[in-house]
Amino acid sequence: MQSAVLKWIQGYVKIEVKGERAAEFINRALSKGFSLWDIRVSGDRLVELCLPCRDALRLRPLLKETGCRMHPLKREGLPFAARKLAKRKTFLAGGVAFIASLFILSSFVWTIKVEGNVKIGTQTILDAARKEGLYLHQWKYRMGDSEKLSFGLQTHLPGTSWVGVEIKGTQVTIKIVEADKPEEKPLVSPRNLVASKHAVVTEIQAKRGRPLVQPNAYVRKGDVLISGTLGDEANQKIVVADGYVKGMVWYTSKIEVPMIQTYETYTGDSKTRNYLVFGSKGIQVSGYGKLPFEHYQTIPEQKTLQWRSFKLPVGWLSEKLMASETVERKLDPAEAKAIGLERARADLMSEAGKDARIVTEKILHEKSENGKVYMEVHFEVEEFIMEEQPIVQQGE
Known part of the structure; x- marks a missing residue:
């Protein structure tokens, strides 16, 4: 039995056979090797059936012998579709042009992705790929194969241990495995840890070196907190001071918040x-x-x-x-005050560092005039207050 796809490719017709001997006509056609399917008998004188278009003309002798008449109902398949397309030349030309355009466009590189790079910049990799003939809008058939491109890219990228190139359709993916290099330890010279700002020391922990201050001591910017000099003048040793010091630092923020806030919202159109x-x-x-x-x-x-x-x-x-449209919203003084304090805290934490914490805050002055809320706020913040100071030894 032929498949539906093969029947459509060869083309077939659906016919109606009328006559007193319609049943005999079907039996004699099958006995002579005709391929018939979808046979439907309606009474004694009417039969509907499908057969290949090449066999339709061969039925005439049987029709004469049985006294039946044939009437075509439907034509299906590739030969009939091709005949219709041939009559619609503009449509056919457009279809051919569309398929040709797809083929041409799919012959170019439209996307280049880079994966796996951390230390090597993406642009550096793309520049190396261009030297090997791989770049956007390049004709794929002018490029080398994946293995050749991988070898060439690794030659231009000395910091890699493996480079792979994957070509899928119009997209090329460059996969990078960077070489592992031993971590270079920074050169550390002898140093002190000194105060980075005025503060009251709250905590000090010296891992290496000699602590010179105690908790609750007031220090000024530049005062030595942990000294890198050990011993006395007769027996002295210079080391790299290490540790941490926390202190209470004071900030005063001047805040200005408009009482009319504007923002955009969708209108629905x-x-x-x-x-x-x-x-x-x-x-x-x-x-x-x-x-x-x-x-x-x-x-x-x-x-x-x-x-x-x-x-x-x-x-x-x-x-x-x-x-969208711009909407204005009027704030009451309490809302404006809350917004201003939140902004001041965010700015303060950005300056003091992620490990800082606000201990206390106090509003020194507050007023509302000219459509704005003005505040002056005092903050006490605990944060790290140490910074490095190199020790310059005599003779250097």
Whole structure:
């Protein structure tokens, strides 16, 4: 039995046979080797059936012998579809041009991805790939194979232990495995740890060196906290001071917050623009005309044609333009005060460091005028207060 695909390729017709001897006609056709299917008998005088188009004319002798008449109902298959396309030359030419365009566009490199690099910059890798003939919009058949490209790239990238190149459709992926290098320890010279700002010491821990201050001691910027000099003048040793010192530091922040806050919100109106995308170029196909609103935000959504794992350089871009408007909201003094304090805390923690903590805060002055809230706030912050100071030895 032939498959449905093979029947469609060869072409077939559905016919209606009428006559007193319609049943005899079917039996004699089958006995002579005709391929018939979907046979439907309606009474004694009417039969519907399908057969290959090449056998349709061969039925005439049987029709005469049995006194039946044949009437075609439907023609299906590739020969009939090709005949229709031949009459529609413009459509056929467009289809051929579309297929040719897909083939041509899929012969170029449209995307290059780099994976696995940490220390080596992506641009450095792309520059090395260009030297090997791999770059955007390059014709794929002018490039070497993956093995040759991998070898050439590794030659240009000495910091790698392995380079792989994977070509899938119009996308090329360069995979990098960087060589492991022993960590270079920084050269450390003898030093003291000194105060980086005025503070009251809250905690000190000396891992190496001699602590010169105690908790609750007030220090000024530049005072030595942990000395790298051990012993006395007669028997002296210079080391690299190590440890940490925390202290209480004072800050005064001047805060200014407008009582009218502005922000953007969507109005609910929108318009959609659609583009047919070829590589990095787009042709607008809908959404023409002047926008009915002035302010908007664009939300893009792009879809790319893909066949299995191959991405074709043809796609569809839909842009949704969401109308927006600026809204003003009036704050009461308490809300403005809370917003100002939160901003001041964030700025303070950014300056003091991630390990700092605010111990106390006190509003020294507060007033509301000219549509703004003004505050002066005093903060006490515990943070690390040490910094390095090299020890310059005589004779150096």
